Amino acid sequence: MKIRSLFVMFYSGVLSMVSFMLTWVRPQNRVVLLVSFPDNARALLNEYEETACPFELEMLYTRHAVSLANEYPSVSSCFINEKNPFHLMRAVYSMFKSKCVITDNYFLLTSVLRKRPQTKCIQVWHANGALKKFGLEDIGNYRRTSADIKRFKKVYASFDYITVGSEKMADIFKRSFGVKDEHILRTGVPLTDQYFKDEARPYESLDQKAILYAPTYRDYNMTRVKLPFSKEQLSEDLKGEFLLLVKLHPAVRENIRLEEYEGMIKDVSDLPLKDLLHVSDVLISDYSSIPFEYALLDKPMLFYTYDLEEYDKKRGLIDDYEAVIPGKACRNRDMLLNELKNIHHTYEEVKRFSNEWNEYSSGDSSRKLLNFINELCR
Known part of the structure; x- marks a missing residue:
């Protein structure tokens, strides 16, 4: 039996003893x-x-x-x-x-x-x-x-x-x-x-459109993050129209030093998620639960799933993942770039997604x- 399992069994035993002692409450x-x-x-x-x-x-x-x-x-x-x-x-x-x-x-x-x-x-x-x-x-x-x-x-x-x-x-x-x-x-x-509620306070005025990249963490890779676009793609293919805001998962924030490029890539990991969702024009995520919240704002989203098979094998995705998400599962940057250029096609999918997953949240x-x-x- 693993040491962790033994420790948790001991912890559980202590918990049962404490609860027995306090049954009089x-x-x-x-x-x-x-x-x-x-x-x-x-x-x-x-x-x-x-x-x-x-x-x-x-x-x-x-x-x-x-x-x-x-x-x-x-x-x-x-x-x-x-x-x-x-x-x-x-x-x-x-x-x-x-x-x-x-x-x-x-x-x-x-x-x-x-x-x-x-x-x-x-x-x-x-x-x-x-x-x-x-x-x-x-x-x-x-x-x-x-x-x-x-x-x-x-x-x-x-x-x-x-x-x-x-x-x-x-x-x-x-x-x-x-x-x-x-x-x-x-x-x-x-x-x-x-x-x-209209309570968002943008952290600064943006002259460009904002892409928020909010990936989930990989417990098999806690020290690196793979960005959806390179600085060359942002400056040349997208002509500098977009600023890439990167919000790292709390579990990896201290382990990763993100290199920023003025006007192209900015680390916003310490800023509130709600404000970032409001200020962004497009969300790029993967297997995180953030898209369920972002859908409430009726804004487009993309999915950068470069490690789809690996993640599914090691962590486990819902069985119909690609049918559930409101857009394509993009396996590489070129596919993601093409989807961003045709982002208007995702609006109806986002609406469908939100209606299905937020039906009781009003x-x-x-x-x-x-x-x-x-x-x-x-």
């Missing part, structure tokens, strides 16, 4: 946000502060969402390190003390709620669409032990409800988490609310979810 009229990605939490916190909700809200956040504590000082919050036993006990106590726990990722912590019907767990997930396989469909599961899979299922079984923005995503969750339709909450996805997903939680707390 009774839920009060309060809700806990268990956060690893800030976007869904930010949308819910904005709505919570604007609405007179009859329950207390507490936020437990990991290192990837530390900014939220400063953004919402009036909301009780606490940093948690899942490897720290004291943090672990604090988190379990806080969840047991609540009528509802909202989470946005796979947390082994929520497995303690599986046999605790008085505390409901709502999974909002960190993306409103999926081009990669995950959960029970993750192709990496063949390398995992039966104990690992059993542990995954315990976490999935703790989800009383899962919010979705579409029937397509509902079907994916049913397969990936092994849940039934009664667990699906069709409120839309909170993080999409921001795209229905700008009020956070409000609908908080209203649902109000009913739960009663």
Whole structure:
């Protein structure tokens, strides 16, 4: 058995012991946000502060969402390190003390709620669409032990409800988490609310059209990024009409030093995604979930999939990937360049894509979810 599996088994045992010690805790009229990605939490916190909700809200956040504590000082919050036993006990106590726990990722912590019907767990997930396989469909599961899979299922079984923005995503969750339709909450996805509000603040005025390149990370290549266009293509083939904005995935941002060229290529990895999506004229992505959000802005997108077969083999894509994306899967720069020059052909595809994947997200997903939680707390 792998060392990591042994460690997680020990961790799971400690978690079970902590939950047993705290079974006496009774839920009060309060809700806990268990956060690893800030976007869904930010949308819910904005709505919570604007609405007179009859329950207390507490936020437990990991290192990837530390900014939220400063953004919402009036909301009780606490940093948690899942490897720290004291943090672990604090988190379990806080969840047991609540009528509802909202989470946005796979947390082994929520497995303690599986046999605790008085505390409901709502999974909002960190993306409103999926081009990669995950959960029970993750192709990496063949390398995992039966104990690992059993542990995954315990976490999935703790989800009383899962919010979705579409029937397509509902079907994916049913397969990936092994849940039934009664667990699906069709409120839309909170993080999409921001795209229905005109709040974008472009970081600077652009004299050129902007292409935003936002690739997902490759866990088999964490130190390099392959740009969709060379500086020669940008200056000669595209005649300098476009500025290439590159937003690297947080997982590789510290590992890659991107060479910038004034007027052609700019690293914008530290800037907010929402503002970049608003200011850009075209998105180039690959297997990321960003296209599901960008589609809400009714703007064209392209897909640079130079490693499609390799990525599918090592990471796993949804079975009908090329039929799902609103455009061609471009295997090389020349094909991508040709698609950019004929970008107007993609508009109808983007509209179809958005209608399919954002059918329940209409700008009020956070409000609908908080209203649902109000009913739960009663």
